[in-house]
Each structure stands twice: as C-alpha cells, then as structure tokens.
Amino acid sequence: EVQLVESGGGLVQPGRSLRLSCVASGFTFDDYAMQWVRQGPGKGLEWVSGISWDSGAIGYADSVKGRFTISRDNAKNSLYLQMNSLRHEDTAFYYCAQANGAGSYASQWGQGTLVTVFS
C-alpha cells in the first residue's frame, strides 16, 4: 500500500522559512516523480512544484518561484519543500503526491500538512 506522510507544517510569521518533508513507503520511490500541491482555506487546488525521479527536471508555480525549493533524497525515500520568504497567501494544506512525471498528473496523495503564515 502506498503511503505518503507529510510533516513540518506549523505556524510561522511572514518572511520566515519552513521546511516540509514527505516520507514515502509502499512503492519504489526512485521510480516516480513527486509533487507538492496545496489548498488554501476556502480555495481550490494549486500545483506548487514537481521533481522528476532523478531531480533532473524541476518546475515551480509562478506564485512560489524564487522562494520555494523542491528536493528529494532517494536513499531516504523522502521529498522536501524548502519554503522561504513566506507570505500570508502561502497559508494552506500542503500535499505530497506521487506523480507520473514532474509536470504530470498525481496518482497517490498524502493527507497533507498545514502551514499557517500569521503576523
């Protein structure tokens, strides 16, 4: 059974940083691309970032480009999202997802971790 478990969310002030982690199990991690997708309060889904199996292809939404960095450690079956210069509008549930490609559809999802940016 595929399991994706996110962690690292919490309360943070604007301008500060946070690092999200996602630990994967139940599948061969380095066979798959991975993504982060978020949903803000009362908002729709927003694709944030994606990374290919070998980190050779990486993409970001315009809203986070230059502030967020996606990475992975295949030896640890882990995906990361380094979030810098956080803004109020980054407040959301952040989901880790197994994907068909860095910029493709996402077939398996974690339960999410909540990031709240507050003054």
Added chain:
Amino acid sequence: EIVMTQSPATLSMSPGERVTLSCRASESISSHLAWYQKKPGQAPRLLIYGASTRATGIPARFSGSGSGTEFTLTISSLQSEDFAVYYCQQYNNWPRFGQGTKVEIK
C-alpha cells in the same frame, strides 16, 4: 499560461441522477487532462487521466471525454459518496487546476 475554466461552479443534484461537469482550456492541451475528486478533510483522489482513462480502482460510473480544449467528466448515476468538489487539471505544460465544480445534494 494555460487557463482552465470549469462550469458550472455548483451543481445541485439528487442521488441516481446523471451528472456532467465541463472543463475548458484556454489553448489546446491534446489529451493531457486529469480529473480529481476532493472531499473536506481528505486528500484529493485521481479519477481520470489522459482525458478518458480511469485511474486504478475508480468505479465505471465515472467517465471522461474530450480533447483539445473541451473536456467532460460524467457520473452516470450519482451515489451518496460522490458529493464532493471536482477539479480538472491540465498537464500539457506545468500543471494547472481549474477552479473546481461542487456537486452538492439537492
């Protein structure tokens, strides 16, 4: 930037009814379209990819069609567990979601 537009925003339906959700892309995306179901407090669930291929474990009452710029998700007979928000997503370029269609109980 490809913009995805879903219609309608909300559908009020009764169990057993046939439901049709629409999704339009601002430019051609071939068949690079997925549909997801999202319920409050739950992770999104992939329903359809490649515009018309059901994901593993998805019931046959869910079907997708379309190509280019016009796409449709059909639920042939609405079940109680199908009341949710549905999102289309293009992945012809870096992925982008539509704003969602809420299917609510009438």
